[in-house]
Amino acid sequence: MNIGYSDRQARALRKYKGKKNNAFYLFVSPYFLIYVSFSLFPIIYTFYISLTKWNGFDAPVFYGLKNYLDLFKDERFYNALGNTLIFMLMIIPIQIALGMVIAFILSSKITPAKNAFRLFNFLPYLTTPVALGIIFGIMFDYQFGIINSIITGLGIARENINFMSRPWPARIMVSFVGIWRYYGYTSILFLAGLTNINPELYEAAEIDGVNSIQKITKISIPLLKPVIIFVVLTTMIGCFQMFEEPFILFTVGSGPQMVGGPEYACLTGMWFLYDTAFGTMMRFGYGSSIAYGMFMFIAILTLFTYRIMKWGERK
Numbered sequence: 001m002n003i004g005y006s007d008r009q010a011r012a013l014r015k016y017k018g019k020k021n022n023a024f025y026l027f028v029s030p031y032f033l034i035y036v037s038f039s040l041f042p043i044i045y046t047f048y049i050s051l052t053k054w055n056g057f058d059a060p061v062f063y064g065l066k067n068y069l070d071l072f073k074d075e076r077f078y079n080a081l082g083n084t085l086i087f088m089l090m091i092i093p094i095q096i097a098l099g100m101v102i103a104f105i106l107s108s109k110i111t112p113a114k115n116a117f118r119l120f121n122f123l124p125y126l127t128t129p130v131a132l133g134i135i136f137g138i139m140f141d142y143q144f145g146i147i148n149s150i151i152t153g154l155g156i157a158r159e160n161i162n163f164m165s166r167p168w169p170a171r172i173m174v175s176f177v178g179i180w181r182y183y184g185y186t187s188i189l190f191l192a193g194l195t196n197i198n199p200e201l202y203e204a205a206e207i208d209g210v211n212s213i214q215k216i217t218k219i220s221i222p223l224l225k226p227v228i229i230f231v232v233l234t235t236m237i238g239c240f241q242m243f244e245e246p247f248i249l250f251t252v253g254s255g256p257q258m259v260g261g262p263e264y265a266c267l268t269g270m271w272f273l274y275d276t277a278f279g280t281m282m283r284f285g286y287g288s289s290i291a292y293g294m295f296m297f298i299a300i301l302t303l304f305t306y307r308i309m310k311w312g313e314r315k
Contacts, residue, residue: 050288060285067289077290079264080272081297083171087268088239090175096231098179099186100224104216106187107194118191122184132177133248140164140173164250167265174266177245182238186231193227194220229309233302240298243270269294 050067052060071077105111106118140147140163148160163169197220205215221228246266250258259275260267273294277287 046288046291049285050292052285054284055282056284063285067286068293070286071289071293076260076264076267076272077269077293079260080267080269083264083266084240084242084268086171087175087178087242088236090171091178091239092232092235094175095179095183095186095235096228098183099231100190102183102187103190103194104220106191118188121187124181124183125185127181129244129248132181132245133251136173136177137249165262167261167263170250170261170265174242174246174249174261177249178239178242181245182235186235189227189231190224193224197223229306232309233306236302236305237298240268240294241270242268243274247271247274 049060051063051065053063053067054060102121106114106121111117139145142148142160142162142164145160145163147163148157151157152160161169163173201219201223202215205219210218246261246268250261250266259279260271269290273287273290275281276290277284281287
Protein backbone atom coordinates (compact mmCIF):
# COMPACT_ATOMS: atom_id res chain seq x y z
CA MET A 1 0.00 0.00 0.00
CA ASN A 2 1.35 3.40 -0.92
CA ILE A 3 1.38 5.57 2.22
CA GLY A 4 3.27 8.49 0.65
CA TYR A 5 1.72 11.78 -0.39
CA SER A 6 0.68 12.39 -3.93
CA ASP A 7 2.01 15.43 -5.75
CA ARG A 8 -1.26 17.22 -5.21
CA GLN A 9 -1.29 16.44 -1.51
CA ALA A 10 2.34 17.50 -1.12
CA ARG A 11 1.63 20.84 -2.81
CA ALA A 12 -1.39 21.38 -0.57
CA LEU A 13 0.71 20.58 2.51
CA ARG A 14 3.45 23.05 1.49
CA LYS A 15 0.82 25.69 0.83
CA TYR A 16 -0.72 25.07 4.25
CA LYS A 17 2.67 25.40 5.98
CA GLY A 18 3.31 28.61 4.05
CA LYS A 19 0.02 30.02 5.28
CA LYS A 20 1.01 29.16 8.85
CA ASN A 21 4.30 31.06 8.46
CA ASN A 22 2.50 34.02 6.92
CA ALA A 23 0.06 34.04 9.83
CA PHE A 24 3.00 34.37 12.24
CA TYR A 25 4.33 37.43 10.42
CA LEU A 26 0.84 38.88 10.28
CA PHE A 27 0.43 38.70 14.05
CA VAL A 28 3.86 40.21 14.86
CA SER A 29 3.68 42.91 12.18
CA PRO A 30 1.76 45.49 14.31
CA TYR A 31 4.62 45.65 16.80
CA PHE A 32 7.21 46.23 14.06
CA LEU A 33 5.01 48.80 12.34
CA ILE A 34 4.58 50.73 15.58
CA TYR A 35 8.30 50.44 16.39
CA VAL A 36 9.38 51.65 12.95
CA SER A 37 6.82 54.49 12.89
CA PHE A 38 7.28 55.85 16.40
CA SER A 39 10.84 54.82 17.36
CA LEU A 40 13.16 53.90 14.51
CA PHE A 41 12.01 56.52 12.01
CA PRO A 42 12.15 59.43 14.51
CA ILE A 43 15.67 58.36 15.57
CA ILE A 44 16.92 58.29 11.98
CA TYR A 45 15.08 61.49 11.03
CA THR A 46 16.45 63.30 14.08
CA PHE A 47 19.98 62.41 13.01
CA TYR A 48 19.23 63.80 9.55
CA ILE A 49 17.86 67.00 11.09
CA SER A 50 21.01 67.30 13.23
CA LEU A 51 22.99 67.67 9.98
CA THR A 52 20.88 70.62 8.82
CA LYS A 53 20.05 74.20 9.70
CA TRP A 54 16.28 74.36 10.14
CA ASN A 55 13.90 76.60 12.05
CA GLY A 56 10.83 74.42 11.44
CA PHE A 57 9.33 76.73 8.80
CA ASP A 58 11.81 77.16 5.97
CA ALA A 59 13.35 74.32 4.00
CA PRO A 60 16.22 72.55 5.84
CA VAL A 61 19.70 73.55 4.70
CA PHE A 62 22.38 70.86 4.87
CA TYR A 63 24.98 71.84 7.46
CA GLY A 64 27.09 68.72 7.78
CA LEU A 65 28.83 68.31 11.14
CA LYS A 66 28.84 72.04 11.93
CA ASN A 67 26.09 71.65 14.54
CA TYR A 68 28.19 69.08 16.40
CA LEU A 69 31.31 71.26 16.16
CA ASP A 70 29.34 74.18 17.57
CA LEU A 71 27.97 71.94 20.31
CA PHE A 72 31.43 70.99 21.53
CA LYS A 73 32.25 74.71 21.82
CA ASP A 74 28.98 75.67 23.57
CA GLU A 75 29.50 76.54 27.24
CA ARG A 76 25.80 76.06 27.96
CA PHE A 77 26.05 72.41 26.89
CA TYR A 78 28.89 71.74 29.32
CA ASN A 79 27.05 73.74 31.97
CA ALA A 80 23.98 71.53 31.48
CA LEU A 81 26.10 68.37 31.74
CA GLY A 82 27.80 69.69 34.88
CA ASN A 83 24.47 70.56 36.49
CA THR A 84 23.18 67.07 35.68
CA LEU A 85 26.21 65.45 37.32
CA ILE A 86 25.64 67.61 40.41
CA PHE A 87 21.99 66.54 40.53
CA MET A 88 23.11 62.91 40.24
CA LEU A 89 25.42 63.27 43.25
CA MET A 90 22.67 64.98 45.24
CA ILE A 91 19.80 62.67 44.27
CA ILE A 92 21.10 59.12 43.79
CA PRO A 93 22.56 58.40 47.28
CA ILE A 94 19.57 59.85 49.14
CA GLN A 95 17.00 58.26 46.85
CA ILE A 96 18.59 54.82 47.08
CA ALA A 97 19.04 55.01 50.85
CA LEU A 98 15.49 56.27 51.41
CA GLY A 99 13.97 53.75 49.01
CA MET A 100 15.85 50.88 50.64
CA VAL A 101 14.83 51.89 54.16
CA ILE A 102 11.18 52.12 53.14
CA ALA A 103 11.41 48.77 51.36
CA PHE A 104 12.74 47.13 54.55
CA ILE A 105 9.92 48.73 56.53
CA LEU A 106 7.28 47.54 54.06
CA SER A 107 8.71 44.01 54.04
CA SER A 108 8.81 43.75 57.83
CA LYS A 109 6.30 41.45 59.50
CA ILE A 110 5.60 43.94 62.30
CA THR A 111 4.66 46.88 60.05
CA PRO A 112 0.92 47.62 60.39
CA ALA A 113 -1.35 48.67 57.49
CA LYS A 114 1.18 47.72 54.83
CA ASN A 115 -1.21 48.12 51.91
CA ALA A 116 -2.18 51.65 52.91
CA PHE A 117 1.46 52.53 53.50
CA ARG A 118 2.41 51.22 50.06
CA LEU A 119 -0.33 53.28 48.43
CA PHE A 120 0.68 56.55 50.12
CA ASN A 121 4.33 55.77 49.43
CA PHE A 122 3.69 55.47 45.68
CA LEU A 123 1.34 58.45 45.31
CA PRO A 124 4.12 61.07 44.70
CA TYR A 125 5.18 59.15 41.59
CA LEU A 126 1.65 59.58 40.21
CA THR A 127 1.47 63.31 40.89
CA THR A 128 1.41 65.49 37.77
CA PRO A 129 4.48 67.70 37.20
CA VAL A 130 2.41 70.89 37.00
CA ALA A 131 0.94 70.25 40.43
CA LEU A 132 4.45 69.54 41.76
CA GLY A 133 5.75 72.82 40.39
CA ILE A 134 2.96 74.86 41.93
CA ILE A 135 3.00 73.08 45.30
CA PHE A 136 6.76 73.16 45.79
CA GLY A 137 6.98 76.68 44.43
CA ILE A 138 4.68 77.72 47.27
CA MET A 139 6.51 75.57 49.83
CA PHE A 140 9.89 77.12 48.96
CA ASP A 141 8.55 80.66 48.68
CA TYR A 142 10.96 83.27 50.06
CA GLN A 143 8.46 85.07 52.28
CA PHE A 144 5.65 82.65 53.12
CA GLY A 145 7.03 79.20 52.33
CA ILE A 146 6.82 76.48 54.96
CA ILE A 147 10.40 75.33 54.23
CA ASN A 148 11.80 78.70 55.25
CA SER A 149 9.61 78.68 58.35
CA ILE A 150 11.04 75.30 59.37
CA ILE A 151 14.63 76.33 58.64
CA THR A 152 14.43 79.56 60.61
CA GLY A 153 12.37 77.92 63.36
CA LEU A 154 15.00 75.24 63.94
CA GLY A 155 17.78 77.80 63.89
CA ILE A 156 19.45 76.35 60.77
CA ALA A 157 19.41 79.79 59.16
CA ARG A 158 18.95 83.23 60.68
CA GLU A 159 16.92 84.58 57.79
CA ASN A 160 14.81 83.21 54.97
CA ILE A 161 16.62 81.64 52.01
CA ASN A 162 15.66 82.76 48.52
CA PHE A 163 15.67 79.39 46.77
CA MET A 164 14.55 80.93 43.48
CA SER A 165 17.40 83.39 43.02
CA ARG A 166 20.52 81.66 44.40
CA PRO A 167 22.31 78.80 42.57
CA TRP A 168 22.91 76.21 45.29
CA PRO A 169 19.59 76.68 47.11
CA ALA A 170 17.89 76.32 43.72
CA ARG A 171 19.73 73.04 43.10
CA ILE A 172 18.74 71.80 46.56
CA MET A 173 15.12 72.64 45.81
CA VAL A 174 15.13 70.80 42.46
CA SER A 175 16.89 67.79 44.00
CA PHE A 176 14.35 67.70 46.84
CA VAL A 177 11.48 67.64 44.35
CA GLY A 178 13.15 64.86 42.32
CA ILE A 179 13.77 62.72 45.40
CA TRP A 180 10.25 63.23 46.70
CA ARG A 181 8.74 62.31 43.35
CA TYR A 182 10.70 59.10 42.69
CA TYR A 183 11.57 57.60 46.08
CA GLY A 184 8.31 55.61 46.07
CA TYR A 185 9.13 54.05 42.72
CA THR A 186 12.63 53.16 43.98
CA SER A 187 11.24 51.57 47.12
CA ILE A 188 8.90 49.40 45.03
CA LEU A 189 11.89 48.07 43.08
CA PHE A 190 13.77 47.24 46.28
CA LEU A 191 10.64 45.67 47.75
CA ALA A 192 10.35 43.42 44.70
CA GLY A 193 13.99 42.40 45.18
CA LEU A 194 13.46 41.62 48.86
CA THR A 195 10.40 39.53 48.04
CA ASN A 196 12.50 37.31 45.76
CA ILE A 197 15.03 36.47 48.49
CA ASN A 198 14.54 32.95 49.85
CA PRO A 199 13.12 33.15 53.40
CA GLU A 200 15.09 30.04 54.35
CA LEU A 201 18.26 32.13 54.29
CA TYR A 202 16.89 34.32 57.08
CA GLU A 203 15.69 31.29 59.04
CA ALA A 204 19.12 29.67 58.82
CA ALA A 205 20.74 32.93 59.92
CA GLU A 206 18.44 33.15 62.95
CA ILE A 207 19.46 29.63 63.97
CA ASP A 208 23.11 30.74 63.81
CA GLY A 209 22.30 33.68 66.11
CA VAL A 210 22.49 36.46 63.52
CA ASN A 211 20.72 39.68 64.58
CA SER A 212 18.49 41.88 62.38
CA ILE A 213 21.23 44.34 61.39
CA GLN A 214 23.53 41.52 60.33
CA LYS A 215 20.77 39.91 58.27
CA ILE A 216 20.37 43.16 56.39
CA THR A 217 24.10 43.77 55.83
CA LYS A 218 25.16 40.16 55.23
CA ILE A 219 22.14 38.75 53.37
CA SER A 220 19.71 41.36 52.06
CA ILE A 221 22.03 44.01 50.66
CA PRO A 222 24.44 41.58 48.90
CA LEU A 223 21.52 39.76 47.29
CA LEU A 224 20.01 43.10 46.27
CA LYS A 225 23.09 44.06 44.26
CA PRO A 226 21.45 43.43 40.83
CA VAL A 227 18.52 45.63 41.89
CA ILE A 228 20.91 48.29 43.22
CA ILE A 229 22.79 48.34 39.91
CA PHE A 230 19.50 48.65 38.02
CA VAL A 231 18.28 51.47 40.26
CA VAL A 232 21.57 53.38 40.02
CA LEU A 233 21.68 53.15 36.23
CA THR A 234 18.02 54.06 35.71
CA THR A 235 18.27 56.93 38.19
CA MET A 236 21.34 58.21 36.36
CA ILE A 237 19.46 58.15 33.08
CA GLY A 238 16.48 59.78 34.81
CA CYS A 239 18.72 62.62 36.01
CA PHE A 240 19.89 63.22 32.45
CA GLN A 241 16.25 63.27 31.36
CA MET A 242 15.27 65.70 34.11
CA PHE A 243 13.21 68.50 32.62
CA GLU A 244 9.79 68.86 34.19
CA GLU A 245 10.91 69.61 37.77
CA PRO A 246 13.23 72.59 37.12
CA PHE A 247 11.26 73.85 34.13
CA ILE A 248 7.95 74.08 35.98
CA LEU A 249 9.49 75.44 39.18
CA PHE A 250 11.03 78.36 37.31
CA THR A 251 8.28 78.99 34.76
CA VAL A 252 5.01 78.07 36.50
CA GLY A 253 5.81 78.57 40.18
CA SER A 254 5.67 81.76 42.18
CA GLY A 255 9.34 82.59 41.64
CA PRO A 256 10.99 84.59 38.84
CA GLN A 257 10.64 83.29 35.32
CA MET A 258 14.13 82.39 34.04
CA VAL A 259 15.62 79.79 31.72
CA GLY A 260 17.93 77.47 33.62
CA GLY A 261 17.30 79.02 37.01
CA PRO A 262 19.66 81.50 38.71
CA GLU A 263 22.97 81.70 36.84
CA TYR A 264 21.90 78.63 34.82
CA ALA A 265 22.42 76.53 37.97
CA CYS A 266 19.41 74.31 37.18
CA LEU A 267 19.83 74.12 33.41
CA THR A 268 19.70 70.43 32.48
CA GLY A 269 20.43 68.83 29.14
CA MET A 270 16.76 68.31 28.34
CA TRP A 271 15.88 71.88 29.28
CA PHE A 272 18.75 73.11 27.09
CA LEU A 273 17.43 70.97 24.23
CA TYR A 274 13.87 72.23 24.70
CA ASP A 275 14.90 75.88 24.89
CA THR A 276 17.09 75.53 21.80
CA ALA A 277 14.62 73.68 19.60
CA PHE A 278 11.20 74.85 20.83
CA GLY A 279 11.83 77.83 23.11
CA THR A 280 13.65 81.06 22.42
CA MET A 281 15.88 79.91 19.53
CA MET A 282 13.79 77.58 17.33
CA ARG A 283 16.91 75.79 16.05
CA PHE A 284 15.73 72.27 15.29
CA GLY A 285 18.99 71.16 13.71
CA TYR A 286 21.10 72.29 16.64
CA GLY A 287 18.56 70.86 19.08
CA SER A 288 18.80 67.47 17.36
CA SER A 289 22.59 67.56 17.69
CA ILE A 290 22.13 68.26 21.42
CA ALA A 291 19.92 65.16 21.64
CA TYR A 292 22.59 62.97 20.04
CA GLY A 293 25.33 64.56 22.12
CA MET A 294 23.37 63.78 25.28
CA PHE A 295 22.77 60.24 24.06
CA MET A 296 26.49 59.60 23.55
CA PHE A 297 27.39 61.07 26.94
CA ILE A 298 24.70 59.02 28.72
CA ALA A 299 25.77 55.82 26.94
CA ILE A 300 29.46 56.27 27.84
CA LEU A 301 28.78 57.22 31.46
CA THR A 302 26.25 54.40 31.93
CA LEU A 303 28.64 51.81 30.51
CA PHE A 304 31.48 53.12 32.69
CA THR A 305 29.32 53.06 35.82
CA TYR A 306 28.06 49.55 35.04
CA ARG A 307 31.63 48.28 34.64
CA ILE A 308 32.66 49.90 37.92
CA MET A 309 29.73 48.38 39.82
CA LYS A 310 30.37 44.93 38.32
CA TRP A 311 34.09 45.14 39.07
CA GLY A 312 35.48 42.13 40.90
CA GLU A 313 32.62 39.75 40.10
CA ARG A 314 33.49 36.37 38.67
CA LYS A 315 32.65 35.87 35.05
